Amino acid sequence: MxxxxxxxxxxxxxxxxxxxxxxxxxxxxxxxINDCANVALAIGASPVMADSIDEAHQMTEISDCLVINFGGISETSLQTMINAGKVANEKNIPIVLDAVGVGATDFRNKSIKKLLENVHINLIKGNASEIMSLAGADIKTKGVDSDQESIEAYKYAIEISNKYRSVCAVTGKIDIITDGKQVAKIYNESDLLSYITGTGCMIGSLMGGFLGATKDPFISAVSGILAMSLSGEMAYESYLKDDSIDKGICSYKENVINNIFKFDENIIRLRSKIHIEKIEHKYSMYLVTDEKACKGKDFYESVEASIKGGTKIVQLREKKMNTKEFFERASKLKEICHRYNIPFLVNDRLDIALAVDADGVHLGQSDMPILHAKKLLGHNKIIGISAKTMEEAREAQENGADYIGVGAIFSTDTKDDAKVISLETVQKMTEELFIPILAIGGIKYDNMGYLSEIDIQGVCVISDILGADDCEKRTREIIEKFKNFR
Structure with a gap:
């Protein structure tokens, strides 16, 4: 983009x-709470503040988005958040998490860890100290404020996005938003916003409004921050220029909310100061296994060599192996992958994925539906899906898939029924969908240039790596070529 x-x-x-x-x-x-409700109304959403442990989960069930704010966290509110979050995951309702004060106390740190273990979050926001602390940096939060500049959290935001399969947004002088495949920086700002209590909480509420309408976490994060930043910037300009305006901070706050109400495409086009850049995605080099492709070489040594060469995720595909052998192979391959701290997925077989506690599964169109797979595996596991058409890909995204494996890009010996799809179809997926698009099917070092004009996030390779004399070297060569045309 x-x-x-x-x-x-x-x-x-x-x-x-x-x-x-x-x-x-x-x-x-x-x-x-009152300001969060008011800005949600101002942007066009309908807010409801049901925080009782007895009803929050039921209110979530009929909502378009759930916003969780850690500002007033307690044992009771944490359990309420977890209950509501689980309902949202089951119903495929997107969630915004505002990590207020994380890093300030042990209780907040333990609480957010428990929440993230139980609930998959679509959009995580915080200031620089909060995001850096969540990523494991040795940072102390100044109450609910940040001691760090937002730009210092750049790499940590990417880490959080990759770790939790979420969009991560860092607010500050320069706002940073990433979904793991791109980073947006927003340069609109007003120093006076820091004198208003809870502008960060209000941004979380704005994000929720956009996410409930679009279901796109990245666009919603950018839109929510931009609405507040532009409104604050415009209010400050009025504050400086118009002598009839009361110079008090309460008048400024009122003007900010007025500007949020007036936030429209004319203001967006005229005043936005945004820069977006591509970054390497965590699934950019995706290895799919096939023992035949190893041409007599040791299967495990070949896969491990590819991991040493830079493979970022491994999928075990075994179409003809019995369950006992498949389980044993999955157990051993998972151990190798986790030794190098990369995700391990199982193709098709949810029973094997559950038995070895794999990091996720890759499903075909004739396999178990995504929502049922998530219920069985848990919502914090990776679910990838194969798609050949725009309709299949769009449905997969709507049902909560983490990525699309699109192909076959070329005819392939590893899958007899694979039909080659057009580049136009792949391009349309990358333009219209927000989850990562990975190309698969007959991809080799020598034909990768065919994909150079398509904004895919990764390539899935089988025989060109596993069939190479030096799997590690071949992996590095493919990664370098992909980086060059990305």
Missing amino acids: DNKRLIEKICEAGRLVKENKPLIEQITNYVT
Whole structure:
């Protein structure tokens, strides 16, 4: 995505939230609850603040998005958040988590760890100290404020995005938003926003409004931050220029909310200061196994050599192996993958994935539906799916797939029924979907140039790596070539 495309997406998000008026359930900070409701209304959403442990999960069930705010965390509110979050995961309702104060106390740190172990979050936001602390950096949060500049959290935001399969947004002088395949930086700002209690909480509420309308976590994060930053910037300009305006901070705050109400595509196009850049995705080099492709070489040594060469994720595919042999192979391959700290997936077989506690599964169109697979495996496991058409890919995204394996790009010996699809179809997927698109099917070092004009996030390779005399070297060569045309 380039800057022009990003601006168009933000404009579309603004229209959708006003048209759809999504219901946003918020378990939020009691200090800012009224302001969070007001900005959600101002942007066009319908907020509901049901934070009782007896009903929050039921309110979530009928909502379009759940916003969880750690500002007033307690044992009771944590359990309420977990209960509501589990319902949201089961119903495929997106979740925004505002990591307020994480890093400040042991209780907050333990609480957010427990939440993230039990609930999959679509969008995590925080200031630099909060995000760096969540990523494991030795940082102390100044209460709910940050001692760090947002730009210092750049690499940590990517780590959080990759670890939790979420969009991560860092607020600050320069706002940073990443989904693991791109990073957006927002340069609109106003120093006076720091004098208003809870602008970060309000941004979380705005994000929830956009996410409820669009279901796109990256665009929603950018749109929510931009709405607050631009509104604050415009309010500050009025504050400086108009002598009739009361110079007090309460008048400034009122003007900020007024500007959020007026936030539209004309303001977005005219005033946005955004830069977007591509980054290497965590699935950019994806190895799919096939023992025949090893040409007599040791299977495990060949896979391990590819991992040493830079493979970032491994899928075990065994179409003809009996269950006992498949289980033994999966157990051994998982151990190798985890030794190098990379995800291990099983193709098709949920029973094997469950038995060895794999990091996820890759499903075909005739396999178990995604939502049922998530219920069995848990919502924190990776679910990939094969797709040949735009309709299949769109349905997979709507049902919560983590990535699409699209192909076959070329005819292949490893799958007899694979039909070659057009580059136009692949390109349309990359333009219209927000989850990663990975190309698969007959991909080799010598033919990868065919994909150079398509904005895919990764390539899935089988025989060109496992059949090479030096699997480690071949993996490095493919990675380098992919990086060059990315």
